[in-house]
Amino acid sequence: MSRSPRWREPLIALGLAAGPVVALGFTRFAYALLLPAMRDDLHWTYAQAGGLNTANAAGYVIGAGTAVFWARRFGDRAAFVGTLAVGALALLLTATTADYPVLNLLRFVGGVTTAVAFVLGSALAARVATGDGQRRGALLVAIYMAGVGVGVALSGLLVPAALTVAGDAGWRSGWLLLGVVAVLAVGPALVAVRRVAPVAGVTRAGLPRADLARLAPTFGWYVLFGAGYVSYLTFVIALLRDRGLGTPGVATFFVVLGLASAVATLTVWGRVVGRLAGGRAPALVSLLVLLGVLPVLLLPAGLPAAVVSAVVFGSSFMAGPTAATVLARRALPASSWTAGIALLTVAFSVGQAVGPLLSGLLADSGGVEVGLWLSVGLLAAAGLVALRQRDPAPAAAPETVELTPAARR
Structure with missing residues (x-):
């Protein structure tokens, strides 16, 4: 397949962005909007x-850990579209159900498929600009990640409308x-994925130990960052509702958060991440996300x-996956x-699995605010760990770590 013209590359990345719209904007983050209603209705x-x-995040860990297997088994483009369709289902x-075990199962399945x-x-978005400079590659990855903000903003419009009725x-x-x-988002993803050239050679199933x-340090940062930011997103709506913010205010919060994420990811982070060396980008992201949590804890309750929290948090939280993807692109050959x-996403998912459970336990014992202060501590630790990362360089080594036994096929 010939390479796409440069003017078409942003459009391809935008079509691929249907993935994070569904995987994170809908499957993961929209749950924060639905959680208070489900908690009250289902006791x-x-x-x-x-x-x-946590069930969703546990599925996410497994999905991230087996992503290479599915890519090798069906091809990365077919596996991307197929798992996106199953996640939509x-x-x-x-x-269709109020049964807690069944809901857990569906959240788990959704986690597996959307992680893949x-x-x-x-990886497809990182490959759109193969051979170009790091800054253009970072920009195209940022366009892909902006799908999360779009998904969050759409959730902020759709879910409150349903709850109002x-x-x-x-x-x-x-x-x-x-x-x-x-389901509708699968269409543009299918069109875009056909424009991405196949990877040269065989997709590697593991990474050299070197x-x-x-x-x-990036793996450690990603665990702490995942736990910290998702704890906030899981319970912030519950806190706002407890403090008297009605459905219109909650919808405003979520739409602002999503739009801030999409705009900042597109206009700021693609350039910033491409310029900052080592762990400076993830450390900066952690600091800004931490500052985004503080307004709802320290300022008087209200819209x-x-x-303020939505703008600061929203404009920075998806820079984390952008930074991780760019670091992988910078450090590794295309086949890896x-x-x-996938390995970085496993680390991210472990944090996302543990964070909401710990925050929920703290919230049950001391209130939602206590659970959200856990986010602050985790994000501070994440920033400190990230600063230990130096600019890596690809290095060949005969010994690799496999993602799954099946990935050796």
Whole structure:
């Protein structure tokens, strides 16, 4: 396949961005909007509510860890579109049941499939500009990541509308609307993926141990960052509602958060991440995300504090995956990008699995604010760990770490 003209590359990355729209914007983050209604309607504790997100994150760990296997088995382009479609189906089915074990299963399946789609989509986006400078590659990855903000903003429009019509019982309609839009998003993803050239050679199933050692601070940062930011996103809506913010205010918060994420990822982070060396980019991201958590904890309750938090947090949180993907692209040969991004996403997912559960337990014992202060501590630790990362360089080594036994096929 011939390489796409430079003017078409941003459009390809934009089509691939349907992946993070569904994988993170809908499947993961929209749950924060639906959680209070589901908790009230289904009489859950905060730990149960956090456990549902943990099930999704556990599936995400498995999906990220097996992404290379699916890419080698079906081809990365077919696996990307296929798992995206299954993730959309899981969203639709979530609207059909109130049974907690079944909901856990659907959240788990959604986590597995959308993790595969997100990892493979990240690798495809990184490959759109193969051979170009690092800054252009970072910009195209940022366009892909901007899909998360688009998904969050759409969630902020669709879910509150459903809850306004039907009250707490409207959580079913919320999942249904998200599922329908997710199904529609598969179309542009399919068109875009056909424009990405196949990777040269065989996709590697593992990384040399030397590369793993050089990227160790990034792995540690990503675990802490994942735990910190997702704890906030899981429970911030519950906090805002407890403080009297109504459905219009919650919708405003989520739309502002999503738009801030999309705009900043497109206009700022693609350039900033490409310029900062070593772990400076992830450290900066961690600091800004931490500052984004503080307004809802320190300022008087109300819409102004929520909007400030949405702007600061929203404009920075998706720079984390952007920075991780760019670091993998910078450090590894193209044949190892999928494996590197997959391993980093496993680390990210471990943090996302643990964070909401711990925050939920703290919220049950001391209130939602206590759980959100955990986010602050985790993000501070993440920033310090990130500063230990130096600019890695690709290095060949005969000994590799496999993602899964099946990936050796």
